[in-house]
Amino acid sequence: MKNLFSFVLPLSLLIGFLLFNEFRSSNHLLTTFLPSGATAAPPSFTTTEPLLPSGVTTAPPSFITTKPLLPSGVTVTPPSFTTTEPLLPSGVITAPPSFTTTKPLLPSGVTVAPPSFTTTEPSCSGRYIYMHKIPEKFNTGLLRQCHNLSSWKDMCWYVSNSGIGQLLNDTDGTLIPTTAWYDTHQFIVDVIFHNRMKQYDCLTENSSEATAIYVPYYAGIDIGRNLWGRRPVAVRDSMMKEVLHWVRTTPEWEARDGRDHFIVSGRTTWDSWRATDEASDWGTKFMLLPETRNMTVLDVESNKWHSSEFAIPYPTYFHPSKEADIIAWQDKVQHATRPYLFSFAGARRKNHSASGIRNLVIDQCIESPGCKLLDCGSHSENKILKCHSPSNIMGLFISSMFCVQPKGDTLTRRSLFDSMLAGCIPVFFLPGSAYEQYRWHLPRDYEKYSVYIPEDEVLKGAVKIQDVLLQYTVEQIKEMREELIKMIPTLVYNNPRYKVQGVRDAFDVAVDRVIQRTLQLIATS
Structure with missing residues (x-):
C-alpha cells in the first residue's frame, strides 16, 4: 500500500499542474481585448508583436520587455491593445481607429512624408551666409528712382511690396487665394532675392563663420535702366564697376579672392556680355569684369558656356505667404x-x-x-x-x-x-x-x-x-x-514680407545649391 501511495501522489500532482497550466493559458486568451475589426494570432505565445504604425519597431517578442523602441524623448502609452490610435506627429488627423485604414486625411493631391516622431529644423552649421553691407545707392537707392528705371513703363508700381508689385484685383475668380497674387515684373528677381535673404534663418553678422558671401547689388535693375537710348558704354558700366571695386577691397573678398561670393541679376545673361566698347553694341560688360569671373552669378537665363553662371526661375505672379x-x-x-x-x-x-x-x-x-x-x-x-x-x-x-x-x-x-x-x-x-x-x-x-x-x-x-x-x-x-x-x-518665390514656415521655395533651392557649390570650391582650392 505504501508503494502504491508513493506512485499515485506524484501522478496526481502532475495531472493537477497540467490542468492548472491549461486553465491559465485559456483564461489569458479569453480576457485579451482586441480593437474592433482586428484579428488575433492563433493562441500561442509565439506571436507577440503589438500592432503599431508602419515603420515603428518593438522590442524582441517577449511579455517581459514591453517598451517599444522609439526615438529618444518620445513616450507612448503602456503597451496595450486597448490603445488603438496610431502614433502620428501632432496636428495630423487619421481615419477612425482601425488597422485597415492607415492613410491620413489630407487635401486631394497633397502627400506627406511617412510618419516621423521627430521634427528638427536644419542646422545652420555649414549654411551661414554673410550679406555685404554695401552703400544703399547700389540697391534700395536705385528703387527711389523708380520713375526712371525703364523706358517703357513706370517701375514704381512693380518695386513696391519688397519687389513683388501691387496686389492683383482678380474679378473672375481665377486666382486663389486672392491675397497671394501680385503684378510682378519679370526682370525683378534681384530685388525679391534680397528681401528673401533678410528672412534667411542662417544669416550671420560674423563673416568668418559664413560659407557664402552675398552681394545685394541690384545688377538687373542697374543693367535694365541703361539698355535703351544708346547710352555711352561708360555710363552703362559705371555703377557695376564701382560696387565691385567696393566689394574687392573688403577683407571678405581677400579671404578667398571672391570665390565664396555670389550675386543675383534679374536680367538674362545676354544683357551682360557686351563684346566691344562701341555705343552700337548691346548691353553691358557685367559678366566680363574680373570680379564677376570669380563669383557665382545667378540670373533668369544663363550662359551655359560660363561655368560660374546659373539660371534661377523668373518670378511669377504667385507669392504665397503661408x-x-x-x-x-x-x-x-x-x-x-x-x-x-x-x-x-x-x-x-x-x-x-x-x-x-x-x-x-x-x-x-x-x-x-x-x-x-x-x-x-x-x-x-x-x-x-x-x-x-x-x-x-x-x-x-x-x-x-x-x-x-x-x-x-x-x-x-x-x-x-x-x-x-x-x-x-x-x-x-x-x-x-x-x-x-x-x-x-x-x-x-x-x-x-x-x-x-x-x-x-x-x-x-x-x-x-x-x-x-x-x-x-x-x-x-x-x-x-x-x-x-x-x-x-x-x-515660385514666397512673399518676402513673411516668413513662410515649412515651405521651400525657389529662393531656398538656389541658396542650398550656392552653398553646396561654394563648399566644393573651397574644398578644391
Missing part, C-alpha cells in the same frame, strides 16, 4: 477643367531668330480646333490689355493641357513658369529653353513633366504639334500634371 496658400492653389490646379488640348500666348516675330518657330506655332494653333491662341501681336488697346492681364494669362494656362513654349526674345520665357504654375504641361522646342538652364530647379528626367519636339522637325514640316500631343494618353497626362503640381512650391 502654406495654406500653396495647398489651395494646388487643389485648384488639380481639379481644373481643361477644354483645350494646347494653347499659346504670344506674338509673331519679324526679322528675328525666333520668327520661324513662333510663326509656325501660331499658324498651327489657328488651324487646330484643340488650340487656344492669346494673340499678343495686335496693337489694339484691347489685345494689349488682355496679354498684360495676369488673370487672363493664368486663366488660359489653367484651361489647357499643354502650353507650347517656343523661344522668345532669348531662349527662355517667363511664360514657362506661369504655365507650369497652372499645371499646364510645357512643350519645348530647344533644350536651351529649360533643360540646359534651370538645372537646380527642374528634374533631370524632363519626360516626367514636359514634352520635347525638336525645333528643326517643326520648321521642316516633318511633325505637327497637335499630332504629337494627341499621342499622349489620359493617364500619361495626369501623371505629368501631378509631377508639375508637386514642383510648384520650388518654382
Whole structure:
C-alpha cells in the first residue's frame, strides 16, 4: 500500500499542474481585448508583436520587455491593445481607429512624408551666409528712382511690396487665394532675392563663420535702366564697376579672392556680355569684369558656356505667404477643367531668330480646333490689355493641357513658369529653353513633366504639334500634371514680407545649391 501511495501522489500532482497550466493559458486568451475589426494570432505565445504604425519597431517578442523602441524623448502609452490610435506627429488627423485604414486625411493631391516622431529644423552649421553691407545707392537707392528705371513703363508700381508689385484685383475668380497674387515684373528677381535673404534663418553678422558671401547689388535693375537710348558704354558700366571695386577691397573678398561670393541679376545673361566698347553694341560688360569671373552669378537665363553662371526661375505672379496658400492653389490646379488640348500666348516675330518657330506655332494653333491662341501681336488697346492681364494669362494656362513654349526674345520665357504654375504641361522646342538652364530647379528626367519636339522637325514640316500631343494618353497626362503640381512650391518665390514656415521655395533651392557649390570650391582650392 505504501508503494502504491508513493506512485499515485506524484501522478496526481502532475495531472493537477497540467490542468492548472491549461486553465491559465485559456483564461489569458479569453480576457485579451482586441480593437474592433482586428484579428488575433492563433493562441500561442509565439506571436507577440503589438500592432503599431508602419515603420515603428518593438522590442524582441517577449511579455517581459514591453517598451517599444522609439526615438529618444518620445513616450507612448503602456503597451496595450486597448490603445488603438496610431502614433502620428501632432496636428495630423487619421481615419477612425482601425488597422485597415492607415492613410491620413489630407487635401486631394497633397502627400506627406511617412510618419516621423521627430521634427528638427536644419542646422545652420555649414549654411551661414554673410550679406555685404554695401552703400544703399547700389540697391534700395536705385528703387527711389523708380520713375526712371525703364523706358517703357513706370517701375514704381512693380518695386513696391519688397519687389513683388501691387496686389492683383482678380474679378473672375481665377486666382486663389486672392491675397497671394501680385503684378510682378519679370526682370525683378534681384530685388525679391534680397528681401528673401533678410528672412534667411542662417544669416550671420560674423563673416568668418559664413560659407557664402552675398552681394545685394541690384545688377538687373542697374543693367535694365541703361539698355535703351544708346547710352555711352561708360555710363552703362559705371555703377557695376564701382560696387565691385567696393566689394574687392573688403577683407571678405581677400579671404578667398571672391570665390565664396555670389550675386543675383534679374536680367538674362545676354544683357551682360557686351563684346566691344562701341555705343552700337548691346548691353553691358557685367559678366566680363574680373570680379564677376570669380563669383557665382545667378540670373533668369544663363550662359551655359560660363561655368560660374546659373539660371534661377523668373518670378511669377504667385507669392504665397503661408502654406495654406500653396495647398489651395494646388487643389485648384488639380481639379481644373481643361477644354483645350494646347494653347499659346504670344506674338509673331519679324526679322528675328525666333520668327520661324513662333510663326509656325501660331499658324498651327489657328488651324487646330484643340488650340487656344492669346494673340499678343495686335496693337489694339484691347489685345494689349488682355496679354498684360495676369488673370487672363493664368486663366488660359489653367484651361489647357499643354502650353507650347517656343523661344522668345532669348531662349527662355517667363511664360514657362506661369504655365507650369497652372499645371499646364510645357512643350519645348530647344533644350536651351529649360533643360540646359534651370538645372537646380527642374528634374533631370524632363519626360516626367514636359514634352520635347525638336525645333528643326517643326520648321521642316516633318511633325505637327497637335499630332504629337494627341499621342499622349489620359493617364500619361495626369501623371505629368501631378509631377508639375508637386514642383510648384520650388518654382515660385514666397512673399518676402513673411516668413513662410515649412515651405521651400525657389529662393531656398538656389541658396542650398550656392552653398553646396561654394563648399566644393573651397574644398578644391
